[in-house]
Amino acid sequence: MVPTNTNFATVAAIIRAGGHVRYLDMDRKTFAPTLAMVRAELDRNPRIAGVAWVHIGGIISAELPEIVKVCRGRGLFVVEDAAHAHGSQLGGVKAGKLADGGAFSFFPTKVMTTCEGGMITTDSDEEDYLSRSYRNQGKRGVSYGGLHHDFGNSSRMTELHALLGLIQLRKLPTMLRRRSLAARAITRQLDRAGISYCATDHMDVASNYKLIVLLPDGRSLDSVKKALAGEGVILGGGVYEIPCHRQPVFEGVCAGESYPGAERWCPNHICPPLTSGMTEDEARFVGEMLVKHLS
Numbered sequence: 001m002v003p004t005n006t007n008f009a010t011v012a013a014i015i016r017a018g019g020h021v022r023y024l025d026m027d028r029k030t031f032a033p034t035l036a037m038v039r040a041e042l043d044r045n046p047r048i049a050g051v052a053w054v055h056i057g058g059i060i061s062a063e064l065p066e067i068v069k070v071c072r073g074r075g076l077f078v079v080e081d082a083a084h085a086h087g088s089q090l091g092g093v094k095a096g097k098l099a100d101g102g103a104f105s106f107f108p109t110k111v112m113t114t115c116e117g118g119m120i121t122t123d124s125d126e127e128d129y130l131s132r133s134y135r136n137q138g139k140r141g142v143s144y145g146g147l148h149h150d151f152g153n154s155s156r157m158t159e160l161h162a163l164l165g166l167i168q169l170r171k172l173p174t175m176l177r178r179r180s181l182a183a184r185a186i187t188r189q190l191d192r193a194g195i196s197y198c199a200t201d202h203m204d205v206a207s208n209y210k211l212i213v214l215l216p217d218g219r220s221l222d223s224v225k226k227a228l229a230g231e232g233v234i235l236g237g238g239v240y241e242i243p244c245h246r247q248p249v250f251e252g253v254c255a256g257e258s259y260p261g262a263e264r265w266c267p268n269h270i271c272p273p274l275t276s277g278m279t280e281d282e283a284r285f286v287g288e289m290l291v292k293h294l295s
Contacts, residue, residue, distance in 0.1 A: 001041055002052040003033050004243040004262050010052055010081050011244045011253075022048060023245050025259040031056040031198055031212055031239065031269075035063040035070070042074065050077035055085035055095055056239050057271070058111070058207030059198055065091065068099050079103070083118070084209040084239070086111040087176045092204065096121035106161075109237075111175065111207045111276075112168040114161040175276035179208040182274055182283035186211060189287035193295050208274055210239050215268045216294055224270060224293060231289045236271040 002010055004023040014021055022045055024033035032054060042048055051071055053064065061067070068078050082088070083105035085095035096102030101122040106114040122128055130150065133140045138152035157165070168175075183206075190197055196214040200206035215224060225235055243262040244250055272286050 001038065001048055001050075002244075003054050003056075004245045004259050005031055005056060005240055005266055006052075006054045006081065006244060007083065007240065008244065008247060008249065009083075010054060011250060014052060019049070021250075021253050023254045023257065023259060025261045026056075026243075026265065027261060028196075028214065028265050029198060030059050030061045031265070032059070032061045034061075035067050038067050038070065042070075042076075048076060050079065052079050052081055053099065054081040054083075055088060057198065057210035057212050058084040058086075058088045058095075059200055059212075060085065060088050060090040060095060060098070060203055062090070062202045064098055082121075083107075083110065084207060086207050086209075087172055087205055088203060088207045089205040090203050094205075095207075097123075101127065106165060111179070111209050112165070112172050114157060114165040114168070117155075117157040117161055117165075176205060176207060178276040178278070179274060180206065181280060182276075182278040183208045183211055185280050185283035186272060186274070186287040186290070189284070189291050193291040195290065195294050210236065210271045211274050212239065213270050213272060213290065213294070214265065215270065219268075219294065221267060221270065227293045228270075228272075228289055231292075233286055233289045234273060236273055238266070238269055238271055241267055 001022045001024050002014060003026055005026040011021055022041060024037050024041060026032055027034045071078050078099035080096055080099050080102035082095040082102045086104060088095040090098065096104065101120060104119045106112065106117050106119065108115055120131055132142055133150045134152040135155040136142065136152060137154060138148040138150035139145065140149045187197060198212040215221065228235060243259065243266045245254060245259055272290060
C-alpha cells in the first residue's frame with residue numbers, strides 16, 4: 001500500500017522491486033491516509049505485504065504509531081518515505097525510526113541537500129550490509145574489487161557531495177528553527193483569517209518542508225498563483241497537484257478505483273515560499289498576501 005498523493009519515485013520504487021501497488025486515499029488534515037483507510041484496505045486485500053508511508057511536507061500523522069502497530073500485528077512491514085521530513089519528530093521519535101526503515105532525499109529543494117542523492121535508515125544489520133552492496137554494484141563488504149554478489153548499481157554519493165551533506169547536517173537544527181519561525185509568522189495570520197492549512201501542532205518538531213494551504217471554494221489554483229506572483233510571492237511546488245493514480249506512467253494501476261480526497265485537494269492547495277533563509281518580515285508579508293487573496 002502507498003498513498004496516491006506522493007512523488008512518482010515512491011510508487012516507481014515499489015514497481016521496480018516487483019511489487020504490486022494498492023493506492024490509499026488522503027485526508028485533508030495531513031494530506032496522508034488515515035488509520036481507517038489503512039484498516040479498510042487491509043480488510044479488502046488480505047495479501048498486502050507492506051506499506052510505504054509518506055510524510056508529506058514533513059508532516060508525521062498523529063495516527064502513524066497506531067498504523068505501524070496494526071500493520072506489525074498482521075505481519076506487514078512499514079517503510080517511511082521521509083524525503084520531506086528531515087528532523088521531523090513525533091512522540092520523541094524522529095522520522096526514519098518510526099517504522100521498519102526510512103528513506104530521505106537530499107535533492108536541492110529539500111530541507112538539507114547534497115545536491116543529489118539520499119539516505120536510508122535501518123536498525124537491521126543485514127539490511128545495512130546488503131544496502132551497501134546494492135549501492136556499490138553488488139560488491140559485498142564495501143569491497144571495490146571485482147567480485148559481484150548482488151544485482152546492484154552505482155548509487156554511490158561522491159565524497160564532495162557527502163562533505164556537503166555533513167555541513168548541512170550540522171546546520172540542520174538552526175535551519176529547522178528558522179523554518180519554524182517563518183511558518184509561525186505565516187500561520188498566525190492564516191489562523192486570524194480562518195484560512196485552513198495542514199497543522200503540525202501535534203508534532204515535537206516539524207521540518208516545515210512545505211506549508212500546505214487549502215484553497216477556499218471558488219478559488220482556482222492558476223488564478224491564485226497569478227495573483228500572488230503579482231505581489232512578488234512565488235509559490236513553491238504543490239505536494240502534489242497530480243496524484244499518482246492520475247499519472248500516465250502508472251496507467252492501469254488500481255484501474256477503476258476512486259480517491260475522492262486526492263481528487264478534491266491535490267489540485268486545490270498551494271505551498272507558499274518557506275525557507276530557512278526567510279526573515280520574519282518576509283514571512284509576515286507572505287502571510288499578509290495569502291490573507292489578501294484567499295479571504
